[in-house]
Amino acid sequence: MIYRQTLYIFFFLLSRTNNVLAKSSSVIIIGAGPAGIAAATKLLENSITDIKIVEAENRIGGRIHSVKFGNGYVDLGGEYCDGREGNIAYELVKDLDLLEPYTGEFSQVYLSDGSTTDSELKEELLVAVYRSYVENITNTENVTLGDAVLSKYNKTVLSRYENNKQKLKLATDGIKLIENVIILDEGIFSWHQLPAKVHFIECEGGFMTWKTRGYHIILDILMKGYPNPDEKLPIDDKIVLNTKVEKIIWNNDKIEVKCANNTSLKADHVIFTPSVGVLKAEKDALFEPDLPQNKINALEAIGINAIMKIIIYFPQKWWNQNDSVFFFLWSKEDLPNIKNEFPDGPSKNGISWLASIPMLSKVPHNPNVFSLWAVGDLIPEIEKSSEDVLLRGCNYLIKKFLGKNYNITNADRIIRSQWAINSNFLGTYSHEKVEYFRSDIFPQSILAEPLLNSKGHPAVLFAGEATHPTQYGTVHGAIKTGIREAERIIQLHNDK
Template identity: 25%
Template sequence: MGPSSGVKVVVVGAGLAGLSAASTLVKAGFQHIQVLEAMSRPGGRVHTTRPFGQDIIELGANWIHGQEGNPLFHLARERGLLLEESGSAKTMCLPGSLTPNNYFFEESGRQLPVDEVDQVCAFFRGVTSKAFGSELEPSHSAQSLGGYLDQEFAQSPLGASKVGQRIFEWCKRSECTDEASSSLYEVSAVQLCHYVALEGGFFNCLGPGGYQALVDTLLDSLAPGSVLCDRPVHSIHWALEEERHAHPVSVRCRAGQCFNVDHVIVTVPLGFLKENATAMFEPALPVSKASAIESLGFGTVDKIYLRFEKRFWPDDCDGIQLVWDAGPEDEKVYRYSQSGGGDWRDTWYKKICGFDTVARHPTVLCGWITGREAQHMAGLDEKTVGEACVRLLRSFTGWLVPEPAQVLMSRWGSEPFVRGSYTYPPPGVDAVREHNALAAPLPLPSDAAHSQEKPLQVLFAGEATHANFYTTTHGAYITGIREAQRIIDLYGDKKLDS
């Protein structure tokens, strides 16, 4: 029997972080691994469905972000889960990203010339890339991404054009989808440089099983009964006294079930922690970790799928993009509306940048919506949302747009065990410090060095705990392996059972 044979570990959350942690421990010889999932299904923010027939629709994670150095891409390739076209994975566009076949319409119904759109979007990509590429001046250190972009655009010749201003606002709304924010005024300009984009582009290259096939691969590596769904955790009691408890951690479920373990790996989303961390941990989380939970941003990105009986858009159209007449929004106007002024709830649909075509579904369009408007939409029914989308499509394009046969929406902001989609760095926050503080295991190394407490009692994984790969599925996956490896290394001075 190896030293790990009696070690008990609970993993909270069966998303990619939790499943990669459990799978890594099992492969290292740990025998007592229990995964507790609050929802009725494993996968977390991966949610592959088949509402329109046999082909998949992704309500959650959609993209593999890059190939080189991406363990999820390599895992999918090893297991034959990629969709191959002419020997290579098919590249797909991110929401709102440009292809030559995007149709841009003004509110008046005029279709914008491609050259006019490309000129503004190219400028937007150029100034945004400076933020991601660490090329900003020290004067931008406390500035929001929205404020920085407004400043740069106002100083360019393009900023004098009314149409250019409207296209630039479209670009900003589209970028909100990447950042999971209500507005780019909520996102730091300088902190974006810490995000690392892997080479190889953005891919929706998974085969007919979608992201669920990757989840299933990880589930297959675990013993039957290792994952328990519908098991929301109520509290985690750690640093229990050795004289009175055989194990230092007690994980208690809302239904009353209790697991006494040596280690717990917490992989719940940051949005859930923001809402529940104060009451969830006993003793309370250290100030550094509580501050990280509060400081980092966690926003909502939702999808609206519209299935029609027949395709009404041209064969060469990859997306229908909506350019509103409203002038440029500045930070002051946004803050006013955020504090209760304005009527953004009545015009929530203006946050929809457009509708993109969907792979494998020739009669389906997908609209993307973010932030507070997405959270407002979650309280509406499918019929109301579908009617609003059809009104937009008709008024902007002038085409004969039929009523949709089906409407399907994600509602990540209102999902009680998620409360959003992914993480972003707010202005004035040292994002790397906060990501690392969130990732630090308990007891903290500085505390453990001066105490007799067992190390690594509570560990943390998930995309929000990675300073360079936050927002991504591979970030979540990597952090699960990282935390499992901490436990493996703790017992690694002796050979583990195979």
């Protein structure tokens, strides 16, 4: 009797073991940015532990990159937590006292002769038109954002000043500042690249900034390493850095991932999370078999450009306590003269790279540190410039605009982003392209569809901000897509 019971227990346990093994899944995650980390942690939390995260950079984070600079942290990539409602990043941190509302205590528009605009024109330039842009100025398809803003601006601002030559000139010169501020927000090279009507949905609740740690803290929270490091998920030994993927052979029972260091990995599923810039550039060589035509078409409809941060440190304070943001408005007459006054660095059509910088902003909770934001299609060339040229150019620019009102001291240290020229990113975040936009088609959703193997099972799954239909271009969108694809695998795992 005991013998028969023992056999029964043995075969029962064996069947349970075989059942567990049958349900196990192996997963390779390409990219250790917010989407990749979110996917990995979701899988680990659901007992799918046979995972490997392959990252081309020497760090995790992707386009989140918080580094120590000055007396605190600065973000070279994702910086603001954009809204509360529907924002998973906010939901993850809201009870941890890590965020505060971004107020921009005091901002002013300075002209290239060192003077300032009056309050009425400042309102017109930076509030009225910008607010109308945020509030969806048109519902007409096939109209560029630039054309829509200019149409409204001509009617509401330029027409108001048509009998005042001085203000009309300032308002006309200010159009370039308006464009630069808007394309800074959108991450595009020109406001004529973006449709005025888009699928993007803003999270309500305003911008928030990180108090001390930078956006990188969201990765620690996802991995359960913050606020209690003892609760961190067993993820560190599953991450392989400095390993670039060169080939994904996906139409077999096991997907093979070949890396540049001559290593090869196999798994049941691959979650691909790198930027859409990388996917667009490497799609022909990366996938075997090739991507289907619907994915190629979706990639054509999604663009990616870049913005650049130049972060500088002043050893001596020159600003007022409440100063927060300084906007720079060039007169058309001064633009060609920049090269004479500061000849170093790239230019286009005779206009210096310095005209690509619309603003200087104080970095919160980091005394003596400011950010300059550069925009436009000169970004790749600016990123290639030496730190010496960038530092001297920024000192020149700040003194030119603010020197009449402040006793400007020189910044002596600099750190900058290089997202456009880094082959592991090739841009900052995605946008929709005006020539492909249709209200009823979401190219991001098409891009998110998994590649099915010969048996009809999801082989390659796609995550990353560019695969979210309404929150593309954001960290919270990226996190959601990583969780989405992990849940797809979890469901398959549970259905076995």
